[in-house]
Amino acid sequence: xxxxxxxxxxxxxxxxxxxxxxxxxxxxxxxxxxGPSGCGKSTxxxxxxxxxxxxxxxxxxxxxAKPEGCLNPLTYVFQDFALxxxxxxxxxxxxVLEDHALSKSERDDRIAEVLAQTNLSDFADAYPKQLSGxxxxxxxIARALAVxxxxxxxxEPLSALDAQTRILLLDEFSDMFARTGMTAVYVTHNLNxxxxxxxxVVALRRRPGTIKEIHDIDVPIKDRVEGMPELIAHEQALxxxxxxxxxxxxxxxxxxx
Ligand SMILES: Nc1ncnc2c1ncn2[C@@H]1O[C@H](COP(=O)(O)OP(=O)(O)OP(=O)(O)O)[C@@H](O)[C@H]1O
Numbered sequence: 001x002x003x004x005x006x007x008x009x010x011x012x013x014x015x016x017x018x019x020x021x022x023x024x025x026x027x028x029x030x031x032x033x034x035g036p037s038g039c040g041k042s043t044x045x046x047x048x049x050x051x052x053x054x055x056x057x058x059x060x061x062x063x064x065a066k067p068e069g070c071l072n073p074l075t076y077v078f079q080d081f082a083l084x085x086x087x088x089x090x091x092x093x094x095x096v097l098e099d100h101a102l103s104k105s106e107r108d109d110r111i112a113e114v115l116a117q118t119n120l121s122d123f124a125d126a127y128p129k130q131l132s133g134x135x136x137x138x139x140x141i142a143r144a145l146a147v148x149x150x151x152x153x154x155x156e157p158l159s160a161l162d163a164q165t166r167i168l169l170l171d172e173f174s175d176m177f178a179r180t181g182m183t184a185v186y187v188t189h190n191l192n193x194x195x196x197x198x199x200x201v202v203a204l205r206r207r208p209g210t211i212k213e214i215h216d217i218d219v220p221i222k223d224r225v226e227g228m229p230e231l232i233a234h235e236q237a238l239x240x241x242x243x244x245x246x247x248x249x250x251x252x253x254x255x256x257x
Contacts, residue, residue: 001063001065001150002026002063002065003025003048003059003060003061003151004025005022005025005057007021007058008022008044008056008057008059009055009057010044010055010056017043017208017209018040018043018044018047018208020057021057021204023202024062025151025183027183029183030177030197030198031199031201032185032188032193032198032200032202033045033185034188034189034191034238035204035205035206035209035245036205036246036248037189037250038207038249039204039206039209039249040208041187041204041209042155042187044204045153045187049074049076069110070148070149070150071096071097071100071147072096072147073151074151075144075147076153076155077137077141077144077157078155079155079156079157079160081139081140083128083139084128085129086127087128088127089120089123089124089128089139092143093111093115093139093143093146096143097146097147110146114143117176118172120135120138120142123135134161134165137158137160141157141176149182152182153184153185154184154186155187156187156188157169157173159190170197173197174196177197177221178222184197186198192235194238195217195231196226199216199218199221200214200215200217201215201217203215203241213241215238215241217231
């Protein structure tokens with residue numbers, strides 16, 4: 001499915017969060033949204049996902065192409081996992097399937113499939129409190145994949161995890177994108193994640209959030225490895241783009257605190 005973010009603007013009462021954001025998301029493309037705190041990344045993701053209606057512009061689905069068996073074209077992966085503690089891993093995944101007309105065996109097959117894809121098959125009956133943060137986020141990914149989305153919307157999915165787990169999951173995300181050719185929008189503060197995962201990085205400036213630059217990364221995702229000179233160069237270029245505003249945003253937050 002191709003999306004067109006067409007002249008999207010959004011204001012929260014007096015706060016102009018986004019102004020005239022315009023870009024396309026092609027099928028199979030991973031787009032990272034980066035920029036300083038408060039530049040409107042999460043607002044834009046919510047608008048793309050249909051959780052928030054923009055005060056100007058629109059998000060167009062330019063075609064209806066969806067993966068076979070797609071139950072929900074736009075699906076979220078949350079920073080804080082958003083798992084129900086009283087449900088098992090399989091039960092948490094089942095939750096997103098229960099409102100759909102699937103037989104029990106179809107549901108069980110889908111659950112088994114996404115558990116296998118996320119290396120969780122042995123943990124189907126575990127409860128969230130028994131899992132590490134990295135495992136919980138794998139469940140978040142499995143739950144999102146269970147509906148076979150056309151576009152995966154990921155809001156800082158690694159930011160609640162410790163450094164080692166981030167490295168491991170970043171490798172897994174990279175494998176997943178390379179293997180499945182999935183379309184995704186990935187919000188992050190972390191430029192290393194952006195250059196490992198994205199074909200296209202949309203850098204926003206703040207007050208109001210506008211596009212500063214759309215930066216293409218033409219290294220195939222399957223060939224990207226940590227520390228690769230091309231990726232380091234892209235990361236440095238992105239940092240040069242947002243550095244001054246990131247510092248300004250940080251000072252402001254310190255001041256507020
Ligand atoms: N519900 C809301 N009501 C009022 N203002 C809001 C609301 N949500 C966000 N804002 C404001 O809109 C602007 C953009 O916020 P948003 O959370 O989208 O930015 P962000 O880039 O995702 O920030 P961060 O990187 O810190 O998560 C900020 O100035 C923020 O204070």
